[in-house]
Amino acid sequence: xxxxxxxxxxxxxxxxxxxxxxxxxxxxxxxxxxxxxxxxxxxxxxxxxxxxxxxxxxxxxxxxxxxxxxxxxxxxxxxxxxxxxxxxxxxxxxxxxxxxxxxxxxxxxxxx
Amino acid sequence: xxxxxxxxxxxxxxxxxxxxxxxxxxxxxxxxxxxxxxxxxxxxxxxxxxxxxxxxxxxxxxxxxxxxxxxxxxxxxxxxxxxxxxxxxxxxxxxxxxxxxxxxxxxxxxxxxx
Numbered sequence: 766x767x768x769x770x771x772x773x774x775x776x777x778x779x780x781x782x783x784x785x786x787x788x789x790x791x792x793x794x795x796x797x798x799x800x801x802x803x804x805x806x807x808x809x810x811x812x813x814x815x816x817x818x819x820x821x822x823x824x825x826x827x828x829x830x831x832x833x834x835x836x837x838x839x840x841x842x843x844x845x846x847x848x849x850x851x852x853x854x855x856x857x858x859x860x861x862x863x864x865x866x867x868x869x870x871x872x873x874x875x876x877x
Numbered sequence: 878x879x880x881x882x883x884x885x886x887x888x889x890x891x892x893x894x895x896x897x898x899x900x901x902x903x904x905x906x907x908x909x910x911x912x913x914x915x916x917x918x919x920x921x922x923x924x925x926x927x928x929x930x931x932x933x934x935x936x937x938x939x940x941x942x943x944x945x946x947x948x949x950x951x952x953x954x955x956x957x958x959x960x961x962x963x964x965x966x967x968x969x970x971x972x973x974x975x976x977x978x979x980x981x982x983x984x985x986x987x988x989x990x991x
Binding site: 767770773807809812852854856858863866867869 | 908910912917918919920921922925927933935936967969971973974976978979980982983984985
Protein backbone atom coordinates (compact mmCIF):
# COMPACT_ATOMS: atom_id res chain seq x y z
CA UNK A 766 0.00 0.00 0.00
CA UNK A 767 2.87 2.35 0.74
CA UNK A 768 3.99 4.29 -2.36
CA UNK A 769 7.37 3.16 -3.65
CA UNK A 770 10.10 5.69 -4.27
CA UNK A 771 13.12 5.31 -6.49
CA UNK A 772 16.01 5.50 -6.23
CA UNK A 773 16.41 4.54 -2.58
CA UNK A 774 19.56 6.66 -2.34
CA UNK A 775 21.55 9.02 -4.55
CA UNK A 776 24.83 10.90 -4.22
CA UNK A 777 25.42 14.08 -6.22
CA UNK A 778 28.07 16.72 -6.64
CA UNK A 779 27.04 20.34 -6.15
CA UNK A 780 25.44 21.67 -9.32
CA UNK A 781 24.23 18.29 -10.57
CA UNK A 782 20.59 17.39 -11.14
CA UNK A 783 18.51 14.58 -9.69
CA UNK A 784 15.09 13.04 -10.24
CA UNK A 785 13.17 11.21 -7.53
CA UNK A 786 10.16 9.10 -8.45
CA UNK A 787 7.09 8.10 -6.46
CA UNK A 788 4.69 5.41 -7.60
CA UNK A 789 1.37 4.50 -5.97
CA UNK A 790 -0.95 1.55 -6.47
CA UNK A 791 -3.99 3.70 -5.58
CA UNK A 792 -5.77 6.52 -7.36
CA UNK A 793 -4.48 9.79 -5.98
CA UNK A 794 -6.14 13.11 -5.27
CA UNK A 795 -2.84 14.89 -4.70
CA UNK A 796 0.87 14.32 -4.18
CA UNK A 797 3.08 16.27 -1.82
CA UNK A 798 6.83 16.32 -1.43
CA UNK A 799 8.78 16.73 1.81
CA UNK A 800 12.44 16.91 2.81
CA UNK A 801 13.69 15.64 6.15
CA UNK A 802 17.03 16.53 7.69
CA UNK A 803 18.60 14.08 10.11
CA UNK A 804 16.93 14.18 13.54
CA UNK A 805 14.21 16.59 12.41
CA UNK A 806 10.61 16.38 11.25
CA UNK A 807 9.82 16.44 7.51
CA UNK A 808 9.34 19.86 5.95
CA UNK A 809 6.81 20.56 3.19
CA UNK A 810 8.22 21.42 -0.26
CA UNK A 811 5.29 21.35 -2.67
CA UNK A 812 1.89 20.02 -3.59
CA UNK A 813 0.57 18.75 -6.91
CA UNK A 814 -3.17 18.41 -7.33
CA UNK A 815 -5.20 16.27 -9.66
CA UNK A 816 -5.90 18.48 -12.65
CA UNK A 817 -2.45 20.01 -12.76
CA UNK A 818 -2.60 22.73 -10.13
CA UNK A 819 0.59 23.00 -8.10
CA UNK A 820 2.07 25.16 -5.43
CA UNK A 821 5.72 24.89 -4.77
CA UNK A 822 9.24 25.93 -4.50
CA UNK A 823 11.51 28.11 -6.63
CA UNK A 824 14.35 25.73 -7.48
CA UNK A 825 12.51 22.45 -7.16
CA UNK A 826 9.81 21.29 -9.54
CA UNK A 827 7.64 18.22 -9.85
CA UNK A 828 5.22 16.46 -12.13
CA UNK A 829 2.15 14.37 -11.43
CA UNK A 830 0.83 11.76 -13.85
CA UNK A 831 -2.68 11.04 -12.54
CA UNK A 832 -3.34 8.14 -14.90
CA UNK A 833 -0.18 6.31 -13.89
CA UNK A 834 -0.45 7.41 -10.23
CA UNK A 835 3.13 8.58 -10.36
CA UNK A 836 4.98 11.73 -9.43
CA UNK A 837 8.55 12.87 -9.99
CA UNK A 838 10.55 15.50 -8.11
CA UNK A 839 13.20 17.40 -10.08
CA UNK A 840 16.12 18.93 -8.20
CA UNK A 841 18.19 21.14 -10.46
CA UNK A 842 21.63 22.63 -9.80
CA UNK A 843 21.76 20.90 -6.43
CA UNK A 844 23.17 22.65 -3.40
CA UNK A 845 24.67 21.23 -0.21
CA UNK A 846 21.46 22.23 1.59
CA UNK A 847 19.48 19.78 -0.58
CA UNK A 848 20.93 16.85 1.35
CA UNK A 849 18.37 14.89 3.32
CA UNK A 850 15.66 12.29 2.88
CA UNK A 851 12.82 13.06 0.48
CA UNK A 852 9.34 11.68 0.91
CA UNK A 853 6.30 11.82 -1.27
CA UNK A 854 3.03 12.14 0.60
CA UNK A 855 -0.03 10.81 -1.20
CA UNK A 856 -3.59 11.77 -0.55
CA UNK A 857 -6.42 9.55 -1.71
CA UNK A 858 -10.14 9.85 -1.20
CA UNK A 859 -12.03 6.62 -0.66
CA UNK A 860 -15.28 5.71 1.12
CA UNK A 861 -16.00 9.39 1.70
CA UNK A 862 -12.79 10.19 3.55
CA UNK A 863 -9.20 11.23 2.93
CA UNK A 864 -6.19 9.16 3.84
CA UNK A 865 -2.60 10.39 3.76
CA UNK A 866 0.29 7.96 3.26
CA UNK A 867 4.00 8.57 2.77
CA UNK A 868 6.36 6.87 0.38
CA UNK A 869 9.37 4.75 1.27
CA UNK A 870 11.81 7.67 1.08
CA UNK A 871 14.91 8.60 -0.95
CA UNK A 872 18.18 9.55 0.75
CA UNK A 873 19.99 12.32 -1.12
CA UNK A 874 23.52 13.46 -0.34
CA UNK A 875 25.13 16.40 -2.10
CA UNK A 876 28.92 16.61 -1.97
CA UNK A 877 31.02 19.73 -2.42
CA UNK B 878 1.55 29.76 16.89
CA UNK B 879 2.50 26.49 18.56
CA UNK B 880 1.50 24.33 15.55
CA UNK B 881 1.76 20.65 16.51
CA UNK B 882 3.07 19.86 19.97
CA UNK B 883 4.24 16.29 20.53
CA UNK B 884 5.59 14.90 23.80
CA UNK B 885 7.81 13.38 25.04
CA UNK B 886 10.85 13.79 22.78
CA UNK B 887 12.62 10.71 24.13
CA UNK B 888 11.35 7.69 26.05
CA UNK B 889 12.78 4.35 27.18
CA UNK B 890 10.31 1.63 28.16
CA UNK B 891 10.67 -1.88 29.44
CA UNK B 892 8.90 -4.66 27.57
CA UNK B 893 5.29 -4.87 28.76
CA UNK B 894 5.05 -1.31 30.05
CA UNK B 895 2.39 1.05 28.75
CA UNK B 896 2.63 4.70 27.80
CA UNK B 897 0.84 7.46 25.93
CA UNK B 898 2.40 9.76 23.36
CA UNK B 899 0.67 13.12 23.39
CA UNK B 900 -0.15 15.20 20.31
CA UNK B 901 -1.96 18.53 20.24
CA UNK B 902 -2.52 21.06 17.46
CA UNK B 903 -3.88 24.59 17.57
CA UNK B 904 -4.69 25.04 13.85
CA UNK B 905 -8.22 23.60 13.96
CA UNK B 906 -7.20 20.80 11.58
CA UNK B 907 -9.74 18.06 11.23
CA UNK B 908 -7.21 15.45 10.02
CA UNK B 909 -4.61 14.09 12.44
CA UNK B 910 -2.39 11.05 12.12
CA UNK B 911 0.43 9.06 13.69
CA UNK B 912 3.40 7.59 11.81
CA UNK B 913 6.35 5.51 12.76
CA UNK B 914 9.69 5.88 11.01
CA UNK B 915 12.11 2.99 10.75
CA UNK B 916 15.33 2.86 8.68
CA UNK B 917 14.62 2.09 5.02
CA UNK B 918 10.85 1.99 5.50
CA UNK B 919 9.85 5.63 5.32
CA UNK B 920 6.95 6.92 7.36
CA UNK B 921 4.29 4.29 7.94
CA UNK B 922 0.76 5.23 8.96
CA UNK B 923 -0.36 3.79 12.31
CA UNK B 924 -3.77 5.42 12.91
CA UNK B 925 -5.54 8.48 11.65
CA UNK B 926 -8.57 10.60 12.46
CA UNK B 927 -10.75 12.77 10.22
CA UNK B 928 -12.46 14.54 13.11
CA UNK B 929 -13.42 14.34 16.77
CA UNK B 930 -14.89 10.94 17.57
CA UNK B 931 -13.70 9.36 14.29
CA UNK B 932 -10.57 7.22 14.05
CA UNK B 933 -9.38 4.55 11.65
CA UNK B 934 -6.47 2.16 11.23
CA UNK B 935 -3.51 2.77 9.00
CA UNK B 936 -0.97 0.31 7.65
CA UNK B 937 0.61 -0.79 10.95
CA UNK B 938 -2.01 -0.43 13.72
CA UNK B 939 -1.27 -3.54 15.79
CA UNK B 940 -0.17 -2.78 19.34
CA UNK B 941 -1.43 0.82 19.26
CA UNK B 942 -4.69 2.49 20.31
CA UNK B 943 -5.94 6.01 19.63
CA UNK B 944 -8.90 8.18 20.50
CA UNK B 945 -10.01 11.66 19.41
CA UNK B 946 -12.25 13.28 21.97
CA UNK B 947 -11.46 16.84 20.84
CA UNK B 948 -10.33 18.46 17.57
CA UNK B 949 -7.05 19.50 19.21
CA UNK B 950 -5.78 16.26 20.77
CA UNK B 951 -4.88 12.88 19.32
CA UNK B 952 -2.96 10.68 21.80
CA UNK B 953 -1.32 7.39 20.82
CA UNK B 954 -1.32 4.60 23.42
CA UNK B 955 1.00 1.63 23.62
CA UNK B 956 -0.74 -0.85 25.91
CA UNK B 957 2.08 -3.39 26.29
CA UNK B 958 5.32 -2.22 24.71
CA UNK B 959 7.40 -4.65 22.65
CA UNK B 960 10.96 -4.28 21.29
CA UNK B 961 9.47 -4.21 17.76
CA UNK B 962 7.89 -0.86 18.67
CA UNK B 963 11.29 0.77 19.02
CA UNK B 964 11.07 3.57 16.46
CA UNK B 965 10.71 7.29 15.90
CA UNK B 966 7.09 8.42 16.05
CA UNK B 967 5.63 11.51 14.38
CA UNK B 968 2.24 13.09 14.80
CA UNK B 969 0.91 15.23 11.95
CA UNK B 970 -2.15 17.36 11.26
CA UNK B 971 -3.60 18.98 8.13
CA UNK B 972 -6.63 20.26 6.26
CA UNK B 973 -7.04 17.62 3.53
CA UNK B 974 -8.36 17.99 0.03
CA UNK B 975 -7.23 21.40 -1.11
CA UNK B 976 -4.48 23.47 -2.66
CA UNK B 977 -3.26 24.52 0.77
CA UNK B 978 -3.07 20.96 2.11
CA UNK B 979 0.22 20.51 3.92
CA UNK B 980 1.13 18.15 6.74
CA UNK B 981 2.42 19.87 9.86
CA UNK B 982 4.53 17.61 12.08
CA UNK B 983 5.32 17.39 15.72
CA UNK B 984 8.98 17.27 16.76
CA UNK B 985 9.01 13.45 16.93
CA UNK B 986 9.40 10.95 19.76
CA UNK B 987 12.33 8.56 19.83
CA UNK B 988 11.08 5.47 21.65
CA UNK B 989 13.29 2.61 22.77
CA UNK B 990 11.77 -0.58 24.20
CA UNK B 991 14.23 -2.79 26.06
